[in-house]
Amino acid sequence: MLLNPQQYSRPHIDDRYRELVEKTIAFFENKGLAKIKEDDQAMVWYEDFLEFIKKEKVFAELLTPAAYGQNETRWDMYRISEFNEILAFYGLCYWYAWQVTILGLGPIWMGTNEEKKHLTAKLLREGGVFAFGLSEKTHGADLYSSEMTLSPQPDGTYRANGSKYYIGNGNCAALVSTFAKIEGTGEYVFFTVRPDHPAYECVKKIDTSGVRQAYVAEYALHDYPITEADILSRGEHAWNSSLNTINVGKFELGCASIGITTHCFYEALAHAANRNLYGRWVTDFPHVKKLFVESYARLTAMKLVAYRSADYLRCASDDDRRYLLFNPIVKMKVTGQGEKVVALLHDVIAAKGFEQDTYFEMAIRDIGMLPKLEGTEHVNMALIIKFVKNYFFEPVEYPEIGQQFEARDDGYLFNQKTGGLGSVRFPDYRLAYRDVDSANVQLFRSQMELFRKLLIMAPPAKEQAANIDYMLSAGELFTLSVYAQLILENARIFKIEIELLEQIFSFLVQDFSRAALQMVVGFENSPEQEALYREMLKKPVVDRAGFDKIWLEQVYPLKDAYVMNG
Template sequence: MNLLNPHQFQSRHTDEGTAELLQSVINWFEARGLTRLKKDWHDKVWNYDFVAFMKEQQVLATLMTPSGYGDDAHWDSLRNVQFAEISAFYGIAYWYTFQVSMLGLGPVFNGDNEAAKQRAARLLREGGVFAFGLSEKEHGADIYSSDMELIPQADGTYLARGDKYYIGNGNEAALVSVFAKNAETGEYVFFIVDSKHPNYTCVKNTVAHQCYVSEFTLNDYPITEDDILSSGQKAWDDMLNTINYCKFNLGFGSIGLASHALYEAMDHAANRNLYGRYVTDFPQVKRLFTDSYCRLIAMKLFAYRATDYMRCASADDRRYLLYNPLVKMKVTMQGEQVVADLFDVIAARGFEQEPFFEVAAREIGMLPKLEGTAHVNMGLVVKFMRNYMFNPAEFEPVPQRDELADDTFLFHQGPTRGLGDVRFHDYHIAYGLFDLPNIQVFKGQIASFRTMLAEAGPDEQQVKDIDYMLGLGELFTLVVYGQLILEHAAMDDTDSDLLNQIFDVFVRDFSTYAAELHGKPANTDQQRQFLLELIQAPAANPEQFDTVWREQVYALKGQYQLRP
């Protein structure tokens, strides 16, 4: 697994057409150059030029047209997440237009309205972008309390009335999928509107940013049955199922942003001389860079392995429902940590207006807070903890999925209930693939954590204490995170020194989370004793650290720079 280097791009996809498409996207950004990208960013210019390019190259049409709605069409998750990583490498505004378009299209292709699907496919070919009208200013993440109404009329039509807030692409969307309630029945309903219709008012951009995150109102917007995508429980399920596969892209956005930041930070530090030494000669700087590199490689190993599980998902295999929120939550938070550590290295340079780093420093924190906060996603993750840790099931091994295919199950996920019944394969299998010192220390931490859950697990009151469960969830998350990383590492033949160094980071992280949970007032004395046992030191190997630093981390110096 390597970091994305646009000068030496290698698609993870075996499909040549995909590689050519992604290379054309890279070429567009590289031709634009850093000065123009930064000027547009500072001036908060919405990315009309990029949308025009995507229309010319049929980028969104290629990425987001499912089979049956275009010539040789595929909704291919591996292709989509590679695009997410590449576009975010140059800035969130470009990734965001893609991301909220996918959200807007989700209820269409999840829904029951065949004519709407054909309409969306046509608008994709015409270069349209899309929007997802879910959140509201008054309710935020409380999606149960939607005030947008669909009001039935005597002639069988409807009027849509209400407002939505924080809606990306709401300024230019060819179609906006709007979540509302039927004013008479109280049932949930999804319908589509056009942002250029006279009864649609784009009020403002809610953020001071290059992205357009709109507030809009519908002023008795006329709706017919042709505009309704789904209703009742199906509308609710379609909403959550759309978020399931779209929030996945946030992790890849974080990977792209943090990778660009790492290249730039390395070049700055390696060429800056302070007190008679280059910055990269200082021990603390070596540690910060090496930890950042390890975190980034781990982010990629986990996220791309999770993609395999999403592509192989079925009604009988819903393991993706655990791995997806971890890509959204854990990977994006790791990206924040990477950029924060790099910021500590380059210090004031990170505030300057010419380098790219200013973009990464400002935007990396957005990703954990979109499509449900990290807290919301952690609340979802802990629902899987009991079955994952204590009740494994048998599954056929999931291969690496690098072929062109239509991931049709994403549009047929079915009801969103029953998360506590989802089963997983035995995590011990992956942890048995490698015999490296820090993996052994980490396995000991996992074993102690499992014993704690079995003998002193959370009681009824602690389960209701969200703050406590969030802390417990951090420990559980690391177990799952390490498992998929090891599965991918075995497939990619990841360097053993690097892998051992990655788990050096994880041992320290596990200890940090245990110490933080130890301080929660809800703990019993028995739980505190178990948590102290989880605090371990990595197996020190200075020679290995130096090898990873010299041959893999410092070797990034001069490898990539966006042209001026």
């Protein structure tokens, strides 16, 4: 399951994509960890990376829909997801340039301006990166309060005025997709501007504790002239483009977290396996084995969830919008699990993780950014809990979805249906549990069924439902339920061994118990609720033989599997 760039093998992926990946891996491996760290610490602008993607046309081939590109260009979420993982494996700053380009392209590919789409394809071939001008300093991502305006002029053109804040690539983007309102009418609008225009002011670089090399900009427009040729969308279409772009872009954060965590896993294991303390190798200590096996199980689960979600993203249609639940779970839960795994690994390597010549030192700083980008945990959880009723109580039949790695354009993502979350339906979640002979899987299911029982017999009272903290905490129980479903579905596809599944669900049982305990100790509940939450507190089944098998056959053999070139 884990990416190993030095032994890259993905037999189902097309030859051109394989070539781009292998060239990308070679670029970073030839650069070496020492140089990556040196550039990171000196906050060097990554011109060499931008030159590489320009020369090899990497972004052009992976981020141009087939209708506007050449050869094997397409917007293929399976390729895009894996490439996120690969870039973050080497450094979050490189991923960031790619991520904000994806966001900047969203309103363009979703818009109605065909000339701008063809220009964008040309700019991508020339090595351009893009930016997404949505957030503002005072209002953040509150689109209702956006103060950027387009002022109509007597000749039918417009003048743009206002500023945007925390905008990646805002210093050098070929085009910046900018969200605003039209003065006088308040109509929403998306248009593009160029940073090299004299009316575009790159106000400053916003210093952040992460992605040191990236340029996160504040920019301002001062009577920037806009014509119809610059406008991408208007009104409801512009509003929807902002939300739908985030639907696509937020998903990629989980894949980045997987890349960072995987590199940390290799580095921590190599360090521990080659360090002798008190006459014993560090990896011989029982608690260290436990930390590594849990880290491996959580990391495997992260990958199973993210790539299963990609399957649903690729199959999306007006009749199947299950991705609207799975996407925020990847954004919130997978990234949060990345933080958890890095913390577990840090407990193993301790002070070594702070040394300046390790990848880990970057990861400690960067991994916490991912759950905070494109919305906080509260924003994502508030979206997730909208689906509880239909998920648990209104099942419908869908054709079974297999692994979606076919070479095709994911065009629906640029024409997504919006609104109507109450109409999003799901098949019976219990289908994921069929034919699974695992003690901890069944134990987890019993916890989940108790939560479902609570929703029937003792649902949140009016006062509880009005308490956002209460609902968000209860939402964690629902999130874990959906997370488990995605794990089980992809475990079947990837033929995950039952012993590893036991280890994965061992931590899920514990996590569910912790969330239920939080409901008990953190809030006032009715006697019926209290009794059900307490009944959810379960202790996972200990599978010592399975644990030893995973350690000896899957985890410990990775100790020399990957060490980055110096």
